[in-house]
Amino acid sequence: MTETPLTPEASVIVPSRGGAQRLPRLIGALAAQEDAPPFEVHVVVDGDVDGSEGVLAQLAAEHPELDLSWTVFRENRGRVAALNAGADATSGRILIRADDDLEPGPHYIRDHVAAHDDVRRGVIGLTANVLPDSAYQRVYGDAQDEAHRRHAYALPAEQQWRHWAGNVSVPRALHEELGGYDPDYRRYGWEDVDFGYRLHVAGYPVEIRPELETRHHAAAVTTYTKARRALHSGSARQIFIAKHGADALGGDRAPGGPWGAAVRAVAALSTERTIQYGSAVVERAAVVLPALVARKLIALQVEAAAETGRTRPGRARRQF
Known part of the structure; x- marks a missing residue:
């Protein structure tokens, strides 16, 4: 049975x-x-x-x-x-x-x-x-x-x-x-x-x-894989905002202050290619720099990639 x-x-x-x-x-x-x-x-x-x-x-x-x-x-x-x-x-x-x-x-x-x-x-x-x-x-x-x-x-x-x-x-x-x-x-x-x-x-x-x-x-x-995902995520975030409005996320503002200025400056130059190159440089530097400095450099690369996706979604061209 x-x-x-x-x-x-x-x-x-x-x-x-x-x-x-x-x-x-x-x-x-x-x-x-x-x-x-x-x-x-x-x-x-x-x-x-x-x-x-x-x-x-x-x-x-x-x-x-x-x-x-x-x-x-x-x-x-x-x-x-x-x-x-x-x-x-x-x-x-x-x-x-x-x-x-x-x-x-x-x-x-x-x-x-x-x-x-x-x-x-x-x-x-x-x-x-x-x-x-x-x-x-x-x-x-x-x-x-x-x-x-x-x-x-x-x-x-x-x-x-x-x-x-x-x-x-x-x-x-x-x-x-x-x-x-x-x-x-x-x-x-x-x-x-x-x-x-x-x-x-x-x-x-x-x-x-x-x-x-x-x-x-x-x-x-790695810094590159994290930053690349941040780039694509920042781009997809704009789809969410178009559907539901920025208020659902508490707004859609550029980062402020001196740190925000640095993020925006790097973001203005960021593409998939520059993110890959910059990440490789940061990875090599992170081996020898003080941990706090290395952490800031990696965070700058990742947050700038996200800002690029937010403001220039067309630069995130590849699919996952």
Whole structure:
């Protein structure tokens, strides 16, 4: 007699591009979940550039206990298309987004689902970056990540939607009510913040839950990768403002004071090419300069890139 499979209570949606090296860690952690209700995992490969589909087939064989499936796009269609396709391909009551560079703890599924027991809401788990040892990590990366999480946890409840990102969950009914992620966000970033904001505007609480904080093997591990993402994010931010207005973010002002003047000056000259060159110079200098000076130089490069994206979005031409 064949057993009837249990209907999944949760669906874990994993958008992935170039994730062949990252997926084994994530899938292994999901296969090791404890006290979890029935759940499924669906990976959407956004253009298979590195043999990710073959890796997923191997992982499915290694973890037969895990309800693992996948969709492979023929070409790069972007993270929004991947997230929405993953939702359409699954059936769980709770949709959990887990980016492919996460390393969830053993109660990840249990705690995400439990957060939806009483009220219809959106739930956020922050991520703690795991960075390789480097001058960037020592003088800037770890400190910036810790400051980011400290600021997020201190936000009032009505502003926590700003941190909707790669470790979040929402009832399927709310995802469908909002129409999923907005396809107008094609470059890197802000499709997630947009979704969190729309939940907030629709009157649903959006909460950061400390128990859901998850290790994150970040892709931005150098000054250049951090600055390049800031450039694209700054560009995508303008899409958000066009849709919802600058007041949703507390305004859209250029940075002020002497530091702001320096940021604007570097931003005026920044392109993808100059960001790459300048970042390489900063990385070499960070090895020998005092930590405080090196930290300021890296911050200048990153913040100037974000300002370039904000004021000259056409300079962020490449896709993620």
